[in-house]
Amino acid sequence: MSDDPNKIVLRDVHKRFGKKVVLDGLTLEVPRGKSLVVIGGSGTGKSVMLKCVLGLIRPDSGEILIDGQDSMKFNADQREQALRKFGMLFQGSALFDSLKVWENVAFGLIQGRNMPRKEAKDIALDKMGQVGLGPEVGELSPSELSGGMQKRVALARAIAAEPEIIFFDEPTTGLDPIMADVINDLIKSCVQKLGATTLSITHDMSSARKIADYVAMIYKGKIIWHGTAAQVDNSGNAYVDQFIHGRAEGPIKMEVLKP
Amino acid sequence: MNPLAIIGRVFLDFLVAIGRVTVFTFHGLRHIFAPPFYLRLLIKQMMSIGYFSLPVVGLTALFTGMVLALQIFIGAGRFNAESAVASIVVLGITRELGPVLGGLMVAGRVASAMAAEIGTMRVTEQIDALTTLSTNPFKYLVAPRLLAATLTLPALVLVADIIGVMGGYLIATHKLGFNAGSYMKNTIDFLETIDVVSGLVKAAVFGFVIALMGCYHGFHSKGGAQGVGKATTDAVVSASILILVTNYFVTELFFSGK
Ligand SMILES: Nc1ncnc2c1ncn2[C@@H]1O[C@H](COP(=O)(O)OP(=O)(O)OP(=O)(O)O)[C@@H](O)[C@H]1O
Numbered sequence: 001m002s003d004d005p006n007k008i009v010l011r012d013v014h015k016r017f018g019k020k021v022v023l024d025g026l027t028l029e030v031p032r033g034k035s036l037v038v039i040g041g042s043g044t045g046k047s048v049m050l051k052c053v054l055g056l057i058r059p060d061s062g063e064i065l066i067d068g069q070d071s072m073k074f075n076a077d078q079r080e081q082a083l084r085k086f087g088m089l090f091q092g093s094a095l096f097d098s099l100k101v102w103e104n105v106a107f108g109l110i111q112g113r114n115m116p117r118k119e120a121k122d123i124a125l126d127k128m129g130q131v132g133l134g135p136e137v138g139e140l141s142p143s144e145l146s147g148g149m150q151k152r153v154a155l156a157r158a159i160a161a162e163p164e165i166i167f168f169d170e171p172t173t174g175l176d177p178i179m180a181d182v183i184n185d186l187i188k189s190c191v192q193k194l195g196a197t198t199l200s201i202t203h204d205m206s207s208a209r210k211i212a213d214y215v216a217m218i219y220k221g222k223i224i225w226h227g228t229a230a231q232v233d234n235s236g237n238a239y240v241d242q243f244i245h246g247r248a249e250g251p252i253k254m255e256v257l258k259p
Numbered sequence: 260m261n262p263l264a265i266i267g268r269v270f271l272d273f274l275v276a277i278g279r280v281t282v283f284t285f286h287g288l289r290h291i292f293a294p295p296f297y298l299r300l301l302i303k304q305m306m307s308i309g310y311f312s313l314p315v316v317g318l319t320a321l322f323t324g325m326v327l328a329l330q331i332f333i334g335a336g337r338f339n340a341e342s343a344v345a346s347i348v349v350l351g352i353t354r355e356l357g358p359v360l361g362g363l364m365v366a367g368r369v370a371s372a373m374a375a376e377i378g379t380m381r382v383t384e385q386i387d388a389l390t391t392l393s394t395n396p397f398k399y400l401v402a403p404r405l406l407a408a409t410l411t412l413p414a415l416v417l418v419a420d421i422i423g424v425m426g427g428y429l430i431a432t433h434k435l436g437f438n439a440g441s442y443m444k445n446t447i448d449f450l451e452t453i454d455v456v457s458g459l460v461k462a463a464v465f466g467f468v469i470a471l472m473g474c475y476h477g478f479h480s481k482g483g484a485q486g487v488g489k490a491t492t493d494a495v496v497s498a499s500i501l502i503l504v505t506n507y508f509v510t511e512l513f514f515s516g517k
């Protein structure tokens with residue numbers, strides 16, 4: 001264990017797809033055992049940023065440190081070891097449709113950690129209970145669930161192995177406001193009870209206010225503002241102000257045709 | 260655009276594709292032999308490749324054997340060599356038609372299914388999800404399919420051989436007036452071990468090729484439903500062509516070993 005206060009550090013990370021520049025010198029620090037929320041407009045590269053940290057997308061340049069180790073220099077084994085620390089909720093849920101719901105939730109325990117199926121199922125059902133899904137849902141296939149239910153299954157899967165670091169890519173979109181708040185509480189308890197470091201992406205400001213210790217805003221592939229959750233409302237940054245109040249007028253121009 | 264530039268580009272793309280398939284093959288082979296092994300997945304794949312292909316492959320073999328007996332009878336009749344029907348049917352089926360037609364039928368069924376399944380997993384980020392759950396997608400998805408197809412196709416082709424020869428026998432004895440006992444004797448007397456073995460070796464190679472193309476195109480598919488559709492088509496076409504190409508080379512290998 002390093003005594004670096006930051007669990008993850010991204011330094012000057014660049015990534016482009018063809019001509020399209022997505023990450024343009026992104027620098028971000030994720031403090032150990034805290035909850036960081038990244039806000040920002042659609043298509044600004046938030047999901048790409050998470051995938052770069054996980055090694056699912058290889059950045060063109062820059063440095064990504066996980067517990068002080070440069071992940072760009074990992075070999076296959078080191079990467080596998082590092083990935084064991086992570087849980088990830090994908091924006092599109094990414095449930096395995098050939099497996100039952102409970103097998104999805106238990107997947108990391110059974111395949112990744114060689115836990116016996118029976119034991120893993122008990123844990124899976126317990127985690128599903130925490131996201132408001134009863135044991136009868138466990139026997140269904142993911143395609144039989146609603147979008148919001150799928151999201152909650154994916155959430156249960158991400159936290160099932162109680163990882164050190166959890167990424168939540170839009171955990172509350174598609175949920176009703178009450179269930180969204182249940183999920184917010186769950187994310188908070190991951191940090192407070194398990195001591196996990198979480199990095200969440202959201203457009204939902206009420207969710208961000210509730211779960212964040214720190215907030216950072218991404219715009220055009222860069223972090224343009226970061227601070228504590230309390231500072232968000234008087235950030236003195238016109239971009240942040242426009243975003244958190246959801247105004248169409250401001251420095252952020254949406255590329256839409258006006259009628 | 261300059262036609263030379265187009266030719267150059269196509270050629271370069273072709274080389275790149277060959278390089279990628281080679282790397283993919285090595286990865287796949289490495290993960291077949293290194294633990295952990297997913298026995299449950301292997302058995303599931305063997306069921307879906309072998310058992311569920313039986314009707315298709317069996318029917319193909321049956322009618323091929325039947326038509327072969329008819330055609331050879333007509334052809335051989337022209338120089339009074341009708342007695343050769345039994346031996347040519349059995350050689351044709353075991354050496355060529357069993358493995359090749361069986362392989363092509365399985366390519367249509369299995370390479371497409373693999374490409375569609377893995378391709379969908381790719382575009383819906385399920386393959387990324389596997390990685391984040393400490394599971395190597397190569398080991399979990401590719402290795403069991405490669406191994407299952409390589410092991411199952413020979414068994415499937417052996418069944419096809421038997422059914423194909425039976426098809427020929429039925430036509431010969433019921434329609435062409437052959438004596439059942441002497442047709443069977445001719446069949447067995449002319450058959451050598453190498454005929455069957457070379458066919459089964461071909462089948463194993465074809466099985467590997469089918470799974471390889473299914474997995475490769477699925478793994479590299481992109482761009483939603485359309486991309487998956489393209490991957491499926493590419494998998495079947497490339498598997499079929501590779502079967503015909505490798506068939507020649509494996510045949511030559513056995514031939515020159517004689
Ligand atoms: N695999 C890819 N190939 C090409 N372009 C990509 C790829 N992945 C993402 N992009 C592009 O990168 C940009 C950022 O995508 P990303 O998914 O990170 O957005 P986001 O910030 O998560 O948006 P949202 O809030 O809508 O989810 C988009 O413009 C997208 O077109």
Ligand SMILES: [Mg+2]
Pocket residue numbers: 046047048091169
């Ligand atoms: Mg996103």
